[in-house]
């Protein structure tokens with residue numbers, strides 16, 4: 001069974017505390033929006049789709065307990081709470097798009113005189129619950145499309161080797177995963193020879209989380225230090241790189257975990273196809289290019305310490321951007337639940 005990062009039943013939400021993995025498995029109760037903001041901001045839950053889903057579910061939990069019977073007040077509070085949740089982490093677009101969709105829903109439910117306050121609450125919570133189910137279905141479709149594209153592009157019908165970065169699996173999504181979903185799908189097709197995952201400094205999502213998921217799923221895999229990527233491509237045949245995304249701009253420029261950009265440059269140099277695997281909820285068509293993506297800067301302690309142990313010389317200045325933007329020109333294809341698109345063809349998604 002896959003790892004479960006989100007446990008939800010109506011009125012109750014618990015998330016797996018990813019700060020404690022892989023050494024401890026502990027679930028944390030999320031009792032409303034304030035808790036939701038905190039677990040996202042502290043990165044107890046992380047990964048663009050999981051951030052959006054946990055944020056929205058925290059609102060669903062709060063709403064379930066709310067006895068408000070004034071639709072206008074409910075609408076106003078919902079908008080304020082969603083905007084607050086969006087502020088917890090700035091780079092991933094999924095939570096912003098989910099918030100916009102829910103604010104539109106609240107506006108129309110509030111304006112519709114045939115909708116009672118009870119109906120408002122029921123329909124609003126059901127829409128949020130639907131996101132959980134849809135994300136898993138979308139990830140499975142991403143897995144299938146990604147697997148097909150990689151096998152089609154690889155020479156002959158031999159085994160394939162994949163490199164991935166950061167964590168994009170069950171822990172970063174509602175389940176199955178995006179880039180890790182593609183890897184799962186390749187494993188199911190029996191064509192997967194090996195996966196290499198980077199440590200993903202400074203927060204080590206690769207070493208702590210992806211490695212944990214790969215071992216859990218019994219997928220043949222090896223952990224590498226981030227700076228080994230070029231040497232790996234030079235010495236072992238890598239079929240493709242597949243990573244996730246936090247925000248894809250309309251021209252295909254993609255923000256993802258810091259270090260993604262240099263992997264894409266290495267892939268171009270070595271002729272290795274470089275894929276982004278992301279649901280449509282990670283695509284921000286309102287931004288013409290990646291230049292305008294806001295990049296989160298995290299506390300320097302995440303660089304200077306591993307757990308409680310200081311590893312950097314005291315007194316040194318630190319710069320800790322959490323994401324970088326890979327230019328579209330370095331990207332072979334963007335794998336979505338609607339198929340694989342060249343980065344300059346994202347506008348075609350709407351007609352699918």
Ligand SMILES: CSC[C@@H](O)[C@@H](O)C(=O)COP(=O)(O)O
Nearest residue numbers: 046047048166168172244245257
């Ligand atoms: C399916 S998640 C894709 C990305 O969100 C993932 O690769 C990533 O960059 C996560 O960053 P994080 O800072 O751990 O939230």
